[in-house]
Amino acid sequence: MEIAANTKISAIFKANPDAIEAIASINRHFEKLRNPILRKILASRVTIADAARIGGCTEEEFYKRLEPLGFTYTSKAEYAAKPAAVAHQMPLFLGQLQQESMIELDVCEDIATGNDPFLKIMDAVEQVNGSNALKLINSFEPTPLISILQKRGYTSYVEEIKPDLVHTYFWLEKIAAGAPVTPAPVIDFNVMVNDYEGRLRHLDVRHLEMPQPMIAILGELETLPPQEALHVTHRKVPQFLLPKLQERGFALALKEVGPNEVHLLIYKEN
The missing domain is CATH 3.30.110 (Translation Initiation Factor IF3)
Structure with a gap:
């Protein structure tokens, strides 16, 4: 298997299970990879470059340990040691x-x-x-x-x-730095509710645990006709939902009613 800085550690383990011990032996930071549960949590999200940074070593250490197991790399120029991290003052x-x-x-x-x-x-x-x-x-x-x-x-x-x-x-x-927290002013919310009177679906997700609110909302939107809107009652502004709505071509107006109650109006952009 050919490996590079962006190769996932999980892919390396899948190609050759002996790589688990090879990487775990680099230094104490990687010893937790011997634990199958922790290995499942960490390996699927980390590349060689990520792991090198986490472990305070260079990518060269990985290439050297994995080479005897049959792993190859494109250029030894990739072995160049990274400069030591510079301490930065707290923002x-x-x-x-x-x-x-x-x-x-x-x-x-x-x-x-x-x-x-x-x-x-x-x-x-x-x-x-x-x-x-x-x-x-x-x-x-x-x-x-x-x-x-x-x-x-x-x-x-x-x-x-x-x-x-x-x-x-x-x-x-x-x-x-001063940008507005909400994507639309309250007056827009009230106007949109009136515009969609009689064409609203209602969904209350306040009782759901993460990540069920987002799953429920996206599920409703999959069958929402273009002429209708979805009125959602949520505990808070769902920051991770906003980019997903944009990706799917939906617009949003919202109204914060209280500390644990936010109303969202989601509709298809024209």
């Missing part, structure tokens, strides 16, 4: 946040016991609204998660407290 936005504006989530125990914390993290991320931030406490730098959230508009800052203890912060920089 001003984080430094000015009050303690009550920091959402803290510790997933170290989840990782240690083999529980995948991804949905728990996504639930916490949805609470980030532009005036607060998420502080994720983990045993390693969550490189794949940083990449996913960066594409969705989240800024991150990583702080290594000590070996096996990393604090990663996520916040919405553009919104924090």
